[in-house]
Amino acid sequence: MSWRKERRAERGYHHGNLKEALLQAALGLIAEKGAAGFTFADAARMAGVSAAAPYRHFRDRDELLSSIAQRGFEQFEARLTAAWDDGRPDTVTAFERVGKAYLAFAREEPAFYNAMFESGLPVDANPALQAASERAFNIIRAAAERLAALAPPGTPRPPAMMMALHIWSMAHGVASLFSRGDAARRKLPMSPDELLEAEVLIYLRGLGFPTDRRPPAKGAEPPPVPPEASSGSGVPPGGTPGGPWGKPK
Amino acid sequence: MSWRKERRAERGYHHGNLKEALLQAALGLIAEKGAAGFTFADAARMAGVSAAAPYRHFRDRDELLSSIAQRGFEQFEARLTAAWDDGRPDTVTAFERVGKAYLAFAREEPAFYNAMFESGLPVDANPALQAASERAFNIIRAAAERLAALAPPGTPRPPAMMMALHIWSMAHGVASLFSRGDAARRKLPMSPDELLEAEVLIYLRGLGFPTDRRPPAKGAEPPPVPPEASSGSGVPPGGTPGGPWGKPK
DNA sequence: CGGCTCATGTAAAAGCCGTTCACATGAGCT
DNA sequence: AGCTCATGTGAACGGCTTTTACATGAGCCG
Structure with a gap:
């Protein structure tokens, strides 16, 4: 036949x-x-x-979905790692870049993002998946740790884990609500990237970090903060004129 | 027969x-x-x-789902409205309460929350649904407006819309990542409620708001900020000892 | 009260999906 | 050449969605 x-x-x-x-x-x-x-x-x-x-x-449809989510987390981790670039050229700049990478991933890899965060997969029922997700989060965690270590003298040092969770939730919230498909159509006063950047900068400011970025003055990470320490809450006076979101009219 | x-x-x-x-x-x-x-x-x-x-x-399965999402947004709006309580007893306290209400809704009404945010419904393909969602968001927006108006003198006044979007993304991020089902299992150093509260307080601090809440001294909303204005960035020195997240050791 | 009508419910059927099973194929090893 | 086993096939089962023709009976009208 x-x-x-x-x-x-x-x-x-x-x-x-x-x-x-x-x-x-x-x-x-x-x-x-x-x-x-x-x-x-x-x-x-x-x-x-x-x-x-x-x-x-x-084994079944779910396992295919899981495989995709798994790959997604791996690529996600790779992109966050690349964006972090071990904190170069300076910690705050690199940190911002990680946030942008988060959004870029959500935007450019909708399929992965969907499988990872919106498919309703029981993430922690799958150890491999959970581990992959954990590894991705650890990039943010490590970055937060470096950032926390930079807390200006006289400022209480924020717990790095908390910072990491905060930043993660911001990035995830912006990505979920504004940076993809449907809801992305909601007309915003600024792009999701700018929105997140401002959000993170304001947050860091709230923690007492100097957020007026300029090319780092030759390698030295902690810019010489005049130790008038223990009196103020650590927020520098000058900084970005008009706040991290641009100039108000 | x-x-x-x-x-x-x-x-x-x-x-x-x-x-x-x-x-x-x-x-x-x-x-x-x-x-x-x-x-x-x-x-x-x-x-x-x-x-x-x-x-x-x-008409079909999707319409049933949409109906549920619709109701969800209505209940959501009602709860946020109740929580906001027109800014009583003071704006910051009420604002915090709205954040908690957001999380409470996600936790206590998983079915609604699921239909509203995790069902993959094309929200803005359905005008009624989009409108309902808009009305809910408007509560946050209105609250942010009131808050923005409180910007201490000498501080640039932040755009209320931006604030609203920031707060929304924080609440949504925390709710999505930590406050429900699966991922909620991730062992956190603090409860989702505390996490969000700290996040919002730090953020507000970054905007220059005083975040040490105390019973408002008799009705007058803007607490008398000594107008040493134009020099500092507006973050008060005293405030919560050790920052909004508690005391660091 | 009798009869009509129409919203509401039913069974049956078509078409799709996920999943399983017995069987076919052929690539690689001996 | 022949064997074996991973890989692919077709058929079949049950479940879901949706459509269609038909049944039921509540409410109204005369």
Whole structure:
């Protein structure tokens, strides 16, 4: 009997790289229709195999989704790491860059972001997933730690973990509400990036950090703060004229 | 033929209040299994009617979900309004209360919250829904406006819209990441409520607001700030000893 | 009271999905 | 050449969504 039906004229009976093909197909579908609308059968179709084939590579639909989320967290971590760049050229600048990277990821990788944060996956039911998520968060945590160490003398040093959680929640809140798909249409007075930047700067200011960035004066990280310490709350007088959000009229 | 099958011995052929029953059933199911796992057929079953009956009251599954989200936004608005209480007893206290109400809603009404923010509904494809969401946000916006008007003299007055968006993103970020279901398990150094409160206080401090709350000294809202104005950035020296997050060791 | 009408509910059916199972194929090893 | 096992197939089951033709009975009108 002539088994060679048209369909798999190119690739023989065996696909050769189905697992990867399925992941890519799913990624595309999720970007299009969201994790909820994505269909296992659709991914199979798109890869040119029968509906049952995917089960040779993933226990079920959820496992495919988890795999994508896993990859997402890994790429996320990589991008945050790159953005942080170990705090160069100075801690605050690098910190801001991490925030922007967070938003950029949400914007540029909607499929990953969706799988990671909006798919309703039980993240902590999957140890590998949870670990990957933890690793990504640790970048922010490490950055916060470096930042906390910079607390101006005379200022109480804020707990780094708390700072990290705060920054994370800001970035996540802005990304979820304004930086993607639907709600992104809400007309804002500024871009999500600017919104987050201002938010973080105001926050850091509230902690007593100097937030008027300028090219660091030759390597020395802690800029010479005149130790009139213990009297004030540490917020410098000069700084950005008009606050971190620009000039008010 | 004996049509009277057991099933509807109690209520006759007509249910009498099916629409409401379906909404309630759906609410329960969403709370249990999330909006993704919720099933139109299940709701029908729970209400004791056939799978086709719901179509007499909702165009499709999505419309039921939208109805729930709609109600959710209305209740949300009501709770925020109550929490704001027109800024009593003082603006900052009331503002804090709004933040807590946001988290409380996310915690106590997981089904509504899920439908509103995590169901993947195209919010702005539905004008009624978008309007309801807008009305809820407007509470925060109004509160931010009142707060902005309190900017201490000598401090640049922050744009109220920006403040509102910032606060919203903080509340939403904390709620999404830490205050519900899965990720809530992440062991935090403090409760989500405390986390958000500290975050907002630090932020307000960054804007130059005095954040050491005390019973307002007899009605007068703007506490007499000695006008040594134009020199400092407005952050008061005294305030909460050790910052809004408690005492550092 | 009798009969009409229309909102509301039902069963059946079509089409899709996820998942499982027995079976087919062929790549790689011996 | 022959064996084996990972990988893919088709068929089938049950469940879900949605549509359709039909049943029921509450409320109104005469």
